[in-house]
Amino acid sequence: MVLEFLLFKFGIRAFIGGLIVAVTCASLGVFIVLRRLSLIADGLGHVAFGGIALGFWTGRYPLYTAVASVIAGSLGIHGLGKLRVASDAAIAIMFSAGLAIGVVLISLAQSAPADLLSYLFGTILGINDNDVYLAAVLGVIVLAVIALLWKEWIGITLDPDFARVAGMPVTRLEILFTILVGLTVVVACHNRDLYYHGPHCQALAAVKRELQVEPWEHRCTADDLQTGKPGSPEKDR
Amino acid sequence: MPVTGAHARPVCLRAENISFSYGGDRILENISLDIRQEEFVGIAILNGAGKTTHLKVLVGLLRPDTGAISFSCHRGECEGKTPCRPCIGYVPQQAALRQQQFPVTVREVVAMGTYGQSGLFSPPTKRDLAAIDTRIAEAGLSRVSRELFSDLSGGQQQRVLIARALVGNPHILALDEPTNGIDAKSKEEFYALLSHLHSTHRLTVLLILHDLTELSRTMERIIFLHHRILYDGPTESLGARGLWDLMVRAGRG
Numbered sequence: 001m002v003l004e005f006l007l008f009k010f011g012i013r014a015f016i017g018g019l020i021v022a023v024t025c026a027s028l029g030v031f032i033v034l035r036r037l038s039l040i041a042d043g044l045g046h047v048a049f050g051g052i053a054l055g056f057w058t059g060r061y062p063l064y065t066a067v068a069s070v071i072a073g074s075l076g077i078h079g080l081g082k083l084r085v086a087s088d089a090a091i092a093i094m095f096s097a098g099l100a101i102g103v104v105l106i107s108l109a110q111s112a113p114a115d116l117l118s119y120l121f122g123t124i125l126g127i128n129d130n131d132v133y134l135a136a137v138l139g140v141i142v143l144a145v146i147a148l149l150w151k152e153w154i155g156i157t158l159d160p161d162f163a164r165v166a167g168m169p170v171t172r173l174e175i176l177f178t179i180l181v182g183l184t185v186v187v188a189c190h191n192r193d194l195y196y197h198g199p200h201c202q203a204l205a206a207v208k209r210e211l212q213v214e215p216w217e218h219r220c221t222a223d224d225l226q227t228g229k230p231g232s233p234e235k236d237r
Numbered sequence: 238m239p240v241t242g243a244h245a246r247p248v249c250l251r252a253e254n255i256s257f258s259y260g261g262d263r264i265l266e267n268i269s270l271d272i273r274q275e276e277f278v279g280i281a282i283l284n285g286a287g288k289t290t291h292l293k294v295l296v297g298l299l300r301p302d303t304g305a306i307s308f309s310c311h312r313g314e315c316e317g318k319t320p321c322r323p324c325i326g327y328v329p330q331q332a333a334l335r336q337q338q339f340p341v342t343v344r345e346v347v348a349m350g351t352y353g354q355s356g357l358f359s360p361p362t363k364r365d366l367a368a369i370d371t372r373i374a375e376a377g378l379s380r381v382s383r384e385l386f387s388d389l390s391g392g393q394q395q396r397v398l399i400a401r402a403l404v405g406n407p408h409i410l411a412l413d414e415p416t417n418g419i420d421a422k423s424k425e426e427f428y429a430l431l432s433h434l435h436s437t438h439r440l441t442v443l444l445i446l447h448d449l450t451e452l453s454r455t456m457e458r459i460i461f462l463h464h465r466i467l468y469d470g471p472t473e474s475l476g477a478r479g480l481w482d483l484m485v486r487a488g489r490g
Binding site for chain 1: 341345350
């Protein structure tokens with residue numbers, strides 16, 4: 001039986017953790033790809049590594065320090081943007097800094113932590129209850145913010161200049177978006193791993209965008225959700 | 238005069254001693270100008286001289302290195318604010334839309350114009366939805382309102398962007414090279430729509446274009462900018478000779 005793994009507690013934990021990661025990454029991934037920020041999850045993944053190393057060094061729960069570090073990394077990327085550093089260069093700087101700080105802090109730790117590799121390369125079957133609770137809380141926060149600010153995400157993704165002139169707080173929304181990406185990195189980092197969750201975020205959205213495949217006969221838009229009426233039939237391409 | 242009695246009208250956009258540099262290049266040098274309510278103004282800037290940058294400075298998207306931009310519209314809440322956001326309807330170049338393939342319908346694009354005023358976490362009100370329908374109808378887009386934006390022609394996309402800019406009921410409509418890449422018939426229709434909106438909604442229109450000849454045919458006042466203001470006055474007093482002289486002066490830098 002395919003579902004036999006659900007007879008074991010570790011299997012249930014892995015299933016729930018994987019489900020949270022899949023839903024969160026796919027929801028945010030659409031906007032990541034459309035905003036051409038495909039490398040940001042990778043960059044913040046390395047920042048999270050610095051945070052995890054900080055946790056090991058200070059003896060705190062690594063995922064808590066990872067949350068703090070990705071928030072700091074998100075603000076850092078925007079701070080560099082204010083200094084007119086291009087966004088890809090800003091991501092690369094945080095990427096390198098996170099990795100370098102992580103390596104230094106791991107070296108400073110008294111002994112090499114046994115489960116460091118599980119953060120780096122992922123052991124979804126090895127996650128504990130704490131990891132699942134943290135992933136669930138962060139996942140709900142991320143999905144709630146995406147849903148509540150849906151029109152704002154469309155606005156800053158489609159045309160940030162217009163959104164700014166129209167009076168939307170674009171800079172604050174962009175910082176919030178980067179923080180959401182960072183939190184998703186933390187959600188994913190123990191369930192999957194730091195270095196492969198980035199493609200996880202972008203793969204679905206990118207495939208959908210390139211192939212223009214819709215699972216439904218009718219395209220369902222935000223407008224349809226508001227009015228409750230079905231959308232217009234997909235045009236032949 | 239740009240328009241009859243224009244100087245009797247209050248100033249709605251004032252630029253005072255504006256200078257702006259980008260990457261070491263001096264784009265604007267000590268520019269001062271007033272745009273008065275209900276004026277129909279064309280700003281001519283040569284290709285490669287930073288047209289979009291000029292408009293972004295004027296609508297408050299870019300902060301000038303020196304000087305200040307101030308807005309003063311009819312509404313009390315706008316007084317003294319820089320930029321006075323509800324006062325401006327911004328129409329970027331079509332290519333400026335980050336994602337031409339973004340799967341949004343015409344109605345969703347137009348609805349974006351209400352987002353700034355409706356505030357965070359708030360769905361569009363009935364008033365917003367009615368305004369969206371009205372602007373779509375006014376721009377002649379009712380038939381295609383549920384089509385994808387990316388499926389429309391260049392002329393239709395331009396109308397969608399104008400409808401989006403007008404949903405917020407602005408006093409100034411600022412357009413960045415709106416007729417780029419559209420055919421002659423669509424251009425005619427575009428200027429007819431702009432003229433209609435200008436007269437029926439008492440809009441102030443500010444349009445940036447590189448084509449001085451096109452501006453001289455359609456706008457009431459022309460400002461020719463090349464780092465500094467080379468000409469600022471009514472179109473009719475410019476004439477063919479004046480147009481030629483301006484081009485030569487701009488060419489000499």
